[in-house]
Amino acid sequence: MAQQNIFDNETFFEGYKKIREREVNANNIYEIPALFSLLPDMKGKKILDLGCGFGEHCMEYIKMGADRVVGLDISEKMLEIAKKENSDPKITYLHMPMEDLGQLKDTLSEDDLMFDVVISSLAFHYIEDFSGVLRNINSLMNKGGLFIFSQEHPLNTCFTGKNRWTVDENGKKLHVNLMNYCVEKETECEWFVDNVKRYHRMFSTIINTLIEEGFSIEKLIEPYPDEEILAKYPDYSDNLHKPDFLIVRSRKNV
Amino acid sequence: MAQQNIFDNETFFEGYKKIREREVNANNIYEIPALFSLLPDMKGKKILDLGCGFGEHCMEYIKMGADRVVGLDISEKMLEIAKKENSDPKITYLHMPMEDLGQLKDTLSEDDLMFDVVISSLAFHYIEDFSGVLRNINSLMNKGGLFIFSQEHPLNTCFTGKNRWTVDENGKKLHVNLMNYCVEKETECEWFVDNVKRYHRMFSTIINTLIEEGFSIEKLIEPYPDEEILAKYPDYSDNLHKPDFLIVRSRKNV
Numbered sequence: 001m002a003q004q005n006i007f008d009n010e011t012f013f014e015g016y017k018k019i020r021e022r023e024v025n026a027n028n029i030y031e032i033p034a035l036f037s038l039l040p041d042m043k044g045k046k047i048l049d050l051g052c053g054f055g056e057h058c059m060e061y062i063k064m065g066a067d068r069v070v071g072l073d074i075s076e077k078m079l080e081i082a083k084k085e086n087s088d089p090k091i092t093y094l095h096m097p098m099e100d101l102g103q104l105k106d107t108l109s110e111d112d113l114m115f116d117v118v119i120s121s122l123a124f125h126y127i128e129d130f131s132g133v134l135r136n137i138n139s140l141m142n143k144g145g146l147f148i149f150s151q152e153h154p155l156n157t158c159f160t161g162k163n164r165w166t167v168d169e170n171g172k173k174l175h176v177n178l179m180n181y182c183v184e185k186e187t188e189c190e191w192f193v194d195n196v197k198r199y200h201r202m203f204s205t206i207i208n209t210l211i212e213e214g215f216s217i218e219k220l221i222e223p224y225p226d227e228e229i230l231a232k233y234p235d236y237s238d239n240l241h242k243p244d245f246l247i248v249r250s251r252k253n254v
Numbered sequence: 255m256a257q258q259n260i261f262d263n264e265t266f267f268e269g270y271k272k273i274r275e276r277e278v279n280a281n282n283i284y285e286i287p288a289l290f291s292l293l294p295d296m297k298g299k300k301i302l303d304l305g306c307g308f309g310e311h312c313m314e315y316i317k318m319g320a321d322r323v324v325g326l327d328i329s330e331k332m333l334e335i336a337k338k339e340n341s342d343p344k345i346t347y348l349h350m351p352m353e354d355l356g357q358l359k360d361t362l363s364e365d366d367l368m369f370d371v372v373i374s375s376l377a378f379h380y381i382e383d384f385s386g387v388l389r390n391i392n393s394l395m396n397k398g399g400l401f402i403f404s405q406e407h408p409l410n411t412c413f414t415g416k417n418r419w420t421v422d423e424n425g426k427k428l429h430v431n432l433m434n435y436c437v438e439k440e441t442e443c444e445w446f447v448d449n450v451k452r453y454h455r456m457f458s459t460i461i462n463t464l465i466e467e468g469f470s471i472e473k474l475i476e477p478y479p480d481e482e483i484l485a486k487y488p489d490y491s492d493n494l495h496k497p498d499f500l501i502v503r504s505r506k507n508v
């Protein structure tokens with residue numbers, strides 16, 4: 001299986017970097033606070049960050065008291081920046097697609113293996129074999145450990161075309177044009193470049209697959225704008241119609 | 255709190271009865287098979303059916319070998335029919351809104367109390383205090399018992415107006431006009447009569463509330479038309495855009 005490595009495409013990389021550098025973006029407003037709200041006390045924990053990108057989260061986990069952090073990403077370009085900007089003796093960055101996680105046992109020392117917390121920010125909608133990756137994650141975790149991840153919301157991943165919204169004559173978004181939520185498939189969207197591949201799974205499939213692979217569900221977040229966010233960023237009221245993200249906290253069964 | 259008892263409204267009752275009597279309806283195609291697929295071996299079990307309506311399911315559970323079934327409904331009219339058409343010495347029908355479940359302990363003999371399986375078909379979207387009802391259900395269940403229910407899908411309950419779909423010039427449904435999925439509220443819809451009240455909860459709220467009230471999630475179903483259904487009933491292809499129902503199997507924590 002050839003994994004998509006869109007992040008090493010020049011055009012994509014530059015566009016993506018710009019959006020993440022903006023102070024106000026959906027990640028900063030919704031996704032990161034929600035993801036971080038689900039973290040346990042990180043003191044003394046061994047952490048695996050799947051799709052670590054520029055490594056900012058890895059560095060945060062060290063600041064929170066984590067003992068060891070392994071950051072894994074498919075993009076060499078991102079890891080280069082991670083190693084420059086977010087380096088720490090307690091962090092190991094690895095260049096590897098998530099689909100190859102099974103090989104981690106051959107790569108890491110015994111000290112670094114068996115994680116207490118596995119975290120992933122916005123990477124799972126790029127994964128075709130969700131079951132397979134979950135099985136590998138489970139095999140690398142201590143019993144009772146936490147697996148916490150965010151992904152694009154299923155109401156997003158089902159879109160293929162460009163007409164996601166119906167807008168009025170002033171450009172105000174009236175409603176989402178929801179199609180084919182029940183058709184699980186590879187979807188392509190335009191995001192800086194054409195043909196960014198994502199994998200659409202229904203809400204129930206995501207939850208059922210976690211359960212089948214040995215995790216129990218602890219909490220879900222579908223972040224949406226509260227009054228405070230709406231007062232500061234009125235443009236984000238569109239997200240009352242549908243959330244952009246789904247965040248899940250699950251625990252490896254004892 | 256005054257519970258809505260729309261089922262005892264004459265117009266509603268007649269309309270509802272007609273739709274349920276049709277051989278081909280969304281209940282028969284999707285909801286009932288999904289709900290029943292989640293049932294355990296019912297032999298010797300004590301069952302509570304919340305919103306039992308005409309009692310058809312109660313009778314099915316007896317046929318499956320259940321030891322005792324208590325059927326509870328807010329509608330006197332429906333229970334009258336249940337007692338006529340689906341009567342059995344092992345079934346007790348009770349006229350009671352689900353919100354008063356806490357009083358069941360004063361109503362039933364000790365023999366009838368403490369259920370192994372609690373089941374509810376399409377009633378929970380009429381419940382305002384979801385947490386409160388779940389707490390009462392939990393207190394009436396044996397540890398490790400199953401709570402299995404269906405409700406209108408959250409992509410349905412968020413609708414208030416009439417323009418749920420965008421259709422082309424031939425009346426073909428193109429997409430769902432999804433609005434305010436993130437606004438949890440009482441919604442009114444037209445269904446045989448005006449102003450049928452429902453309570454919209456996001457997917458995450460439904461799951462989180464179950465977990466907070468002492469249940470663990472075992473399986474979710476969002477039924478949609480497979481090839482077999484599409485071949486038999488091509489009109490049901492609309493349900494590829496959004497499911498009508500959500501079905502949940504959860505277990506009372508040990």
